[in-house]
Amino acid sequence: MAAIDRSEAVSTSAGTGARRARVLTGFRPTGPLHVGHWFGNIQNMLALQRERDAFFFIADWHALTTDYEDTSRLQENVRGLVLDWLAAGIDPDAATLYLQSHVPEVAELALLLGMLTPISWLERVPSFKERLRDLAEREIANYGYLGYPVLQTADIAIVHGELVPVGEDQLPHLELSREIVRRFNRLYGDVLVEPRALLSETPLVPGTDGRKMSKSLGNEIGLRDAPDQIRAKVSRMVTDPQKVRLGDPGRPEVCPVFALHRRFSEDILAETDAGCRSGELPCVRCKANLADRMVVQLAPFRERREELEALPGTAEEILAKGSEKVRPIVEETMAAVRDGMNLG
Amino acid sequence: MAAIDRSEAVSTSAGTGARRARVLTGFRPTGPLHVGHWFGNIQNMLALQRERDAFFFIADWHALTTDYEDTSRLQENVRGLVLDWLAAGIDPDAATLYLQSHVPEVAELALLLGMLTPISWLERVPSFKERLRDLAEREIANYGYLGYPVLQTADIAIVHGELVPVGEDQLPHLELSREIVRRFNRLYGDVLVEPRALLSETPLVPGTDGRKMSKSLGNEIGLRDAPDQIRAKVSRMVTDPQKVRLGDPGRPEVCPVFALHRRFSEDILAETDAGCRSGELPCVRCKANLADRMVVQLAPFRERREELEALPGTAEEILAKGSEKVRPIVEETMAAVRDGMNLG
Numbered sequence: 079m080a081a082i083d084r085s086e087a088v089s090t091s092a093g094t095g096a097r098r099a100r101v102l103t104g105f106r107p108t109g110p111l112h113v114g115h116w117f118g119n120i121q122n123m124l125a126l127q128r129e130r131d132a133f134f135f136i137a138d139w140h141a142l143t144t145d146y147e148d149t150s151r152l153q154e155n156v157r158g159l160v161l162d163w164l165a166a167g168i169d170p171d172a173a174t175l176y177l178q179s180h181v182p183e184v185a186e187l188a189l190l191l192g193m194l195t196p197i198s199w200l201e202r203v204p205s206f207k208e209r210l211r212d213l214a215e216r217e218i219a220n221y222g223y224l225g226y227p228v229l230q231t232a233d234i235a236i237v238h239g240e241l242v243p244v245g246e247d248q249l250p251h252l253e254l255s256r257e258i259v260r261r262f263n264r265l266y267g268d269v270l271v272e273p274r275a276l277l278s279e280t281p282l283v284p285g286t287d288g289r290k291m292s293k294s295l296g297n298e299i300g301l302r303d304a305p306d307q308i309r310a311k312v313s314r315m316v317t318d319p320q321k322v323r324l325g326d327p328g329r330p331e332v333c334p335v336f337a338l339h340r341r342f343s344e345d346i347l348a349e350t351d352a353g354c355r356s357g358e359l360p361c362v363r364c365k366a367n368l369a370d371r372m373v374v375q376l377a378p379f380r381e382r383r384e385e386l387e388a389l390p391g392t393a394e395e396i397l398a399k400g401s402e403k404v405r406p407i408v409e410e411t412m413a414a415v416r417d418g419m420n421l422g
Numbered sequence: 423m424a425a426i427d428r429s430e431a432v433s434t435s436a437g438t439g440a441r442r443a444r445v446l447t448g449f450r451p452t453g454p455l456h457v458g459h460w461f462g463n464i465q466n467m468l469a470l471q472r473e474r475d476a477f478f479f480i481a482d483w484h485a486l487t488t489d490y491e492d493t494s495r496l497q498e499n500v501r502g503l504v505l506d507w508l509a510a511g512i513d514p515d516a517a518t519l520y521l522q523s524h525v526p527e528v529a530e531l532a533l534l535l536g537m538l539t540p541i542s543w544l545e546r547v548p549s550f551k552e553r554l555r556d557l558a559e560r561e562i563a564n565y566g567y568l569g570y571p572v573l574q575t576a577d578i579a580i581v582h583g584e585l586v587p588v589g590e591d592q593l594p595h596l597e598l599s600r601e602i603v604r605r606f607n608r609l610y611g612d613v614l615v616e617p618r619a620l621l622s623e624t625p626l627v628p629g630t631d632g633r634k635m636s637k638s639l640g641n642e643i644g645l646r647d648a649p650d651q652i653r654a655k656v657s658r659m660v661t662d663p664q665k666v667r668l669g670d671p672g673r674p675e676v677c678p679v680f681a682l683h684r685r686f687s688e689d690i691l692a693e694t695d696a697g698c699r700s701g702e703l704p705c706v707r708c709k710a711n712l713a714d715r716m717v718v719q720l721a722p723f724r725e726r727r728e729e730l731e732a733l734p735g736t737a738e739e740i741l742a743k744g745s746e747k748v749r750p751i752v753e754e755t756m757a758a759v760r761d762g763m764n765l766g
Contacts, residue, residue, distance in 0.1 A: 125454065135657045139533065139534075142534070142763070143537060146609070149610075149764040149765075150764060152763075153766060156766065179765050179766060182526065182527065185526075185532070185533040186526045186530075188529070189483065189566065189573070190528040192564065193490040194490050196564055196565075198563070200565060219541055219542070220536065220538060220539060220540055220541060221541055221568070221569055221572055222533065222534075224565070225536060225538075225565055225569075230566055370492060409617035420494060420496045420497055422482070422521060422523060422524070
């Protein structure tokens, strides 16, 4: 595998050409969105749907690579994610939203791409062994898990995805997709679009324990959390460990509570910083200030989300509409793929 | 993986119950059938279509696991194999003949089965490393090649295959399929049928060089070979290496020509054996006797095959009809699979 060519990466600010480039991004339906998603994925998606030909899909098959043993909440998570997106302002008229398994040809393309993907390329992806270690308690050293990047390549290629938003750490995955596409095109003609990275910054939003907010760590504040839940979670947040008692001077730059203030508390940011440093602002007060603002600023999401919850069939309708939109693209791709490979 | 339980294997002579068991067997479309196939696969298939609910499919996707680099003859090979089957007496009204890639759900099921198939199970299949070594000149250490048994399991399970004809050497493959099906059923309910082995003897038919007849060794006598080609190939066959000159006594039991006499020359078998042992029968004469009989006995196949060749669209029609026959079975299986896994 060639080294990553950073010159191919495209910055998020670029792209004011006549035709809007197709950008594709997928989400595993692992549960309700939280504050970490809000400032990362969701803000990126809102920008993408304004500026690009945005395709957002829910990767239900990908969820099986690590969570195949218990799929009891899968349907509920898919439905919930669509409604979370809508409540957050993702607009099904501006972007194409669809469910991976509604496009079964993705499996066919993945099968075909797998024929020409060396096992060694897959084992070399940095996250492969890392996740095996992190999730050691689950039996995930499975064929499907190893093939994650192949399936991802099929997701991208089947809709002619040109740009894929990635963080620095995911560049090797995208480079692998590019390698697979190049190999396919070399063997069977210029059929698939070679995707490029759209380098996206994902701000580090800490969870209640100070580590990156993540459902799997159980440190998340959900976008749908009730005001009481938000207040309770914020009140239990870790703070600067050197600020032990009232009056001790604190260091906002190491405090997870202050990191969230940066996101929610523009109005009192300077005084919070000063009060922390001087020791005059008690942590209890500081946390209450944050929780007040989170409750207020997340209220519109929560309300829209409740409204959507009350409309049965909304998620299903959106996904059905999305499937229809991608169908002709998928059929065109697969006809060219089968033709290129001399399949009937 | 558990050890192979031979008690589960079913002998070919069994099965006179009320309902005929569904037996499934697939062929890679690698080129015209030869005499080795005639006495192996074809005779087995003719028996299966009489005695069982026989499903015969052409595994075009499987062909890509080792021959992905050049697919230029794939379509022609698929079409040719259907016509070879018909000419050999395979009856599309008695058996269901279809093309693997006409059932794209096979790829979906393979993807899903892959999620729960440990990589270690796949690496442990005896033929995995063997073939990697045999085909070292081709780059086949690919993801699709590793997943061959997963795709095979999907082929079987998607049509509720109950019996799979296998030789002793393929028992580990089938045992792996059984393991995968059991694991699926344990996780998602009793959805898939666990296939059993139908132990089939494949007689060893030697090629012109004395090794097992095989297209990849270039030692085959094709079922469609013209009389002149048959005579030329037989005349060049190796014989007992100890019978060097005319008059030397020969050993029929080690002579590949005699091995073919056993298949084609019932009328002169005893005198051929005696003449060889005494040294009175010259090899040239012995070979001419064999070639005469092969030409006569293969003539009906060759004629039917030419007739079929002259009817355009025959293969396509047969395969389309087969797809239609398997479609409802496939849809039923996939509905149960998706339901069991909580996919939409």
